[in-house]
Amino acid sequence: MPIALRGARLLKDLSKNDIRILNMIETLLKKGEYAPVDKIVTYSGFRQKDVELILSKIHKLKLIRRWTGQFVGYTLSFAGFDALSLNVLYEKKLVYGVGRERGVGKESDIYYAVDFEDKEVMLKINRTGRASFQKIKRKRDFLKDKFQYSIFSMAEIASKREYKILSDLQNENLPIPKLIGYNRHIIVMDIIDGIELVNAQYLKKPIKTLEKIIEFNKILYQKHQIIHADLTEFNILYDEEKDKIAIIDFPQAVSTDHPNALYLLRRDLTHLLDYFGKKWYISTDEVESVIDYIIGN
Ligand SMILES: Nc1ncnc2c1ncn2[C@@H]1O[C@H](COP(=O)(O)OP(=O)(O)O)[C@@H](O)[C@H]1O
Ligand SMILES: [Mg+2]
Incomplete structure (x- = not known):
């Protein structure tokens, strides 16, 4: 080799x-x-x-x-x-x-x-x-x-x-x-095309990207009973050409019946919304209503 x-x-x-x-x-x-x-x-x-x-x-x-x-x-x-x-x-x-x-x-x-x-x-x-x-x-x-x-x-x-x-x-x-x-x-x-979101200089439609990430979390939560628990701009890859995201880095993910599940979900989403607010000037709903959307209340 x-x-x-x-x-x-x-x-x-x-x-x-x-x-x-x-x-x-x-x-x-x-x-x-x-x-x-x-x-x-x-x-x-x-x-x-x-x-x-x-x-x-x-x-x-x-x-x-x-x-x-x-x-x-x-x-x-x-x-x-x-x-x-x-x-x-x-x-x-x-x-x-x-x-x-x-x-x-x-x-x-x-x-x-x-x-x-x-x-x-x-x-x-x-x-x-x-x-x-x-x-x-x-x-x-x-x-x-x-x-x-x-x-x-x-x-x-x-x-x-x-x-x-x-x-x-x-x-x-x-x-x-x-x-x-x-x-x-x-x-x-396999290799995912793209760069870490933290290094992206341009997002075609930041709001759409954020929506995709939230949708992903909803599927993860509702269909698979999983919370990522380290959902940062370092663990989201963005393919500028295709305007596509991918989520990586799962060893710390927890099941939705984990005692800290809700705390971890809230931490992920608070960070995500905060990041999109500061870097891409997206103002969103309150974290709590996004969480409700994800867990399906
Ligand atoms: N499948 C992959 N395709 C492309 N890049 C990847 C892939 N997996 C990891 N990377 C790159 O390596 C970095 C570290 O991987 P990650 O899974 O986040 O490990 P760590 O736990 O060390 O943060 C990522 O931020 C990403 O840039
Ligand atoms: Mg990582």
């Missing part, structure tokens, strides 16, 4: 056995903070010498991190975790190669990739926990090179959640990304 994302670029240099050892480390990390070398040897069924060679190779590639304490152990790096995921996406014939970065979101890195038919697709690589990891790292120096598996599992859970929510919405022709597949913390989806 010829590219900028390290975990993907390195994939071509990894043998089946290298991947197997990486996988083993991941499995062992579910039991402790580090995967002890002797356990990696036992579980893999490889000879100690071969395991050590592989560990030294993938350590040099920075796919794993070493820890020396009462025992010698390893944990994955983000690149190692990316490599494991991309390997599966490749084996499933969903992603052939990874290209340039599209951007860095609040909690994810977005990359262009190509599938096996040479069609461009989008990878959303979840990085939930990255920020908190950096915070911990800054605060507590001795944690400097300790990675906790919980960080990866947080990212994995967020991705799974987003995938599940989006997959329940797929058959409706809603303006959301079309799913192609996922593994661990990476979702593969």
Whole structure:
């Protein structure tokens, strides 16, 4: 995979056995903070010498991190975790190669990739926990090179959640990304044309755009019992050519029977109306009547 994302670029240099050892480390990390070398040897069924060679190779590639304490152990790096995921996406014939970065979101890195038919697709690589990891790292120096598996599992859970929510919405022709597949913390989806609303300089008919967004929320609420819960101008894409919107970024979406459902809906709509008021000079009904419209009172 010829590219900028390290975990993907390195994939071509990894043998089946290298991947197997990486996988083993991941499995062992579910039991402790580090995967002890002797356990990696036992579980893999490889000879100690071969395991050590592989560990030294993938350590040099920075796919794993070493820890020396009462025992010698390893944990994955983000690149190692990316490599494991991309390997599966490749084996499933969903992603052939990874290209340039599209951007860095609040909690994810977005990359262009190509599938096996040479069609461009989008990878959303979840990085939930990255920020908190950096915070911990800054605060507590001795944690400097300790990675906790919980960080990866947080990212994995967020991705799974987003995938599940989006997959329940797929058959409706809603303006959301079309799913192609996922593994661990990476979702593969189609590319939506357009720019984030926050960067739009021109809207053909701002009021119509706002109406479309409200309509979308109504369908989400009434037909699917879902509230987006992070509906900002960063998560709405606008295609100027087609005058079309799309809504993205769903890991935090909640069900309408969530205890904070109404609070979150009100927060979304207050923000949205406020944004359209300030940036596009749209004066609208009171938030409360828009909410009533959405929930169908
Ligand atoms: N399917 C997609 N098509 C085009 N751009 C996308 C797509 N998914 C994400 N992006 C771009 O990446 C940015 C971050 O994605 P988002 O899903 O909002 O993640 P985050 O949780 O990190 O904010 C978006 O603001 C958007 O510009
Ligand atoms: Mg976002």
